[in-house]
Amino acid sequence: MRAMTNKNHKVIFRLSALGDVVLTTGVIEYWAKKYGCTFTVITKVSSSPVLENNPHITNVISLDKKDLGDLAWIKKAGEIASEYKGCELIDLHSTLRSRILASRWKGKVYRYNKFSLERRAFKLTRSEKLNEKLSGLRVTQRYASALEKDIPDASELLPHIYPTGAEIDIARTLIEEHNLGQKFIALHPYATHPDKAWPRENWQTLIDMLNKNSIRWAIIGRDKNVFEPHGTGCNFTSQLQLRETCALLEKATLLITGDSGPMHLAAAVSTPVIAMFGPTSKAWGFYPAGAQDIILETEMDCRPCSLHGKSNCKKDRECLRKIKAVDVFEKIIDLMS
16 A cells, blocks of 8 residues: 655544534644645544535545444554555544554644543533633634644634535525525524434424514424424425535525534534524534624523533423523524624
8 A cells, every 4th residue: 555655744533423523624724724735534434525525635534333343443543554654643533543543653643632621620510710711712723732832713713614516506406496595594403412402392483483574494404303393494304415405504594503513514604503502511612603603502500411412401401491482583683684
């Protein structure tokens, strides 16, 4: 296998959830412009589509389950390390798997500051000092710490997905066929972990307000339990490919969602986001940095109760129920005007 020895080519490792990978695109673009380098990204098969058509990424190594078994990964890590001998590795995951790869790497390795201890300490103590520290440093900025001594402003690290012309044409066709018009709103009522989802009765109330005010809407996302609201909007649940969803989001006026992967997809195509946070927190750093992006959350002593949203809430998602549809609707009108 021929080794990739280009000193100006760097390899990035990031698995985990879709949004985590989307957020790497902001720091990739920053480093590409600052250092004039190109990148190979190692990620899961499910996340790799968001990296397609990116001018700064020359290769994506897509890993599936068989690659990530204990012995299989040790072998695969050795193969990747040999292929990219002499390149720098940037570990934007900092887990056992990424450290196995680093131990076999034949070149310099950089690793980002994950603030794991601070996050866990904040979850236990609800310390206001820790909250301010963590909330003021988005994940994109934490990623940047792998190479940067002086951390850039979050506005310099905005994620970026590049839909193709064909994908944009598909989005335009959907908009025309469903009469969505120029100012439709995308809605994402789903969540990987149920406790992160805004209650469906709140969604229905919001949709009733949109219908009453003749604001067109379209539901996006994937879920086995399809939300079927009353109203005259469009429901694309589980009907679109990931990149088609990105292209449709690019044409939307804004996206309403919870703390989710589509929140980052919308941000990466420069569409404003209104996001409702419940068990998770801005302190974890996974929130959009666009000038018009809005996070709605309820102050409660039990928040945040989870790092990732697996909270098994005993209060029936009170933190999310307290975010009323009228509050979201007011923010929609502010952004649309």
